[in-house]
Amino acid sequence: MKHILVAGASGALGRSVVQQLLNSGAKVRVLHRSSNTLSAGTAGVQTEKVLADLTRPESLRGICDGIDAIISCAGASMSMKRFFDRSSFTAVDLNGNSALLQEAQRAGVRKFVYVSVAGEGPYEATEYVRAHRQFEQRLAASGMAYSVVRPAGFFTFLAEIFVMAQQGRGFIIGDGSSRTNPVHEREVAQACVAAVDRMETMVQAGGPEVFTRRQIVELAFTVAGRAPSITSVPPALFRTMTAPLRIINPRIHALLAFGAAVSTADAVVPVYGTERLEEYFRTLSGTRVP
Numbered sequence: 001m002k003h004i005l006v007a008g009a010s011g012a013l014g015r016s017v018v019q020q021l022l023n024s025g026a027k028v029r030v031l032h033r034s035s036n037t038l039s040a041g042t043a044g045v046q047t048e049k050v051l052a053d054l055t056r057p058e059s060l061r062g063i064c065d066g067i068d069a070i071i072s073c074a075g076a077s078m079s080m081k082r083f084f085d086r087s088s089f090t091a092v093d094l095n096g097n098s099a100l101l102q103e104a105q106r107a108g109v110r111k112f113v114y115v116s117v118a119g120e121g122p123y124e125a126t127e128y129v130r131a132h133r134q135f136e137q138r139l140a141a142s143g144m145a146y147s148v149v150r151p152a153g154f155f156t157f158l159a160e161i162f163v164m165a166q167q168g169r170g171f172i173i174g175d176g177s178s179r180t181n182p183v184h185e186r187e188v189a190q191a192c193v194a195a196v197d198r199m200e201t202m203v204q205a206g207g208p209e210v211f212t213r214r215q216i217v218e219l220a221f222t223v224a225g226r227a228p229s230i231t232s233v234p235p236a237l238f239r240t241m242t243a244p245l246r247i248i249n250p251r252i253h254a255l256l257a258f259g260a261a262v263s264t265a266d267a268v269v270p271v272y273g274t275e276r277l278e279e280y281f282r283t284l285s286g287t288r289v290p
């Protein structure tokens, strides 16, 4: 039985990875940085739990001992709502994962699966994507067996669009004509788990349907049973409006800068998933998004 460490186990993707590993019969060790998420639990008593913070390398000592493979879904928060979480993408996604890689090498871990981000376009210049790409390079240079999983945007990341549509509000940056194929995080988790035993160093994971950004918002209105009411914000105005956040919360500023860049350029990724966005929005119907 394989013994797998999951970093970022409390995140949108990490929770699904843990569940699927347990379903596959693997032995799972979960890394949490907070005792709050640790006690809330990701998978009851069936996992081993370690408390560590990727930005404090000393806390990682020993956490990889006895581990065959690591799946790292850890990165600075993707949530706009966690206003007091200021850890940057460079600090967590690049430097934190680098510290984890070092500890994995010390412990003789066989394989490192890293969840990065897909796409090639102007948005590669943003801090968010740069941090992922730089860690990909460090991983490739490490000499360790590895797979990089590059997903499109997760369905869960679009949940807020559905909530807004239920409230009769829609919002796009620019004219909404750029295209993308979001993917269900459950299917990205499948790709991560499969990668543990595969040779491919690069796995692209897009969803089955390509939408324009405007079509995604319109679909949310359709499923919500509301007439579309969509406000378009010019990219330059959006950047001006969000500029003060650079000082107040650099992480949220970087996330919004990525959001503006990626939603005004095509980001179509080779297809991996089969689940449809309309079904996902339907499952959200009448529920509140966490």
Ligand SMILES: NC(=O)c1ccc[n+]([C@@H]2O[C@H](COP(=O)([O-])OP(=O)(O)OC[C@H]3O[C@@H](n4cnc5c(N)ncnc54)[C@H](OP(=O)(O)O)[C@@H]3O)[C@@H](O)[C@H]2O)c1
Binding pocket: 007, 008, 009, 010, 011, 012, 013, 014, 032, 033, 034, 037, 052, 053, 054, 055, 073, 074, 075, 076, 077, 078, 079, 087, 092, 093, 096, 115, 116, 117, 118, 151, 152, 153, 154, 155, 157
């Ligand atoms: N969401 C998307 O649409 C999307 C698309 C493509 C790629 N990705 C990438 O996929 C990965 C997972 O995304 P996600 O949506 O699951 O993110 P998420 O929900 O924000 O989860 C991030 C995870 O990383 C953990 N973490 C953050 N800082 C940490 C630290 N200093 N030490 C240890 N753990 C730390 C978080 O723990 P806490 O619970 O304690 O915060 C959480 O478990 C990220 O690298 C993201 O950039 C996401």
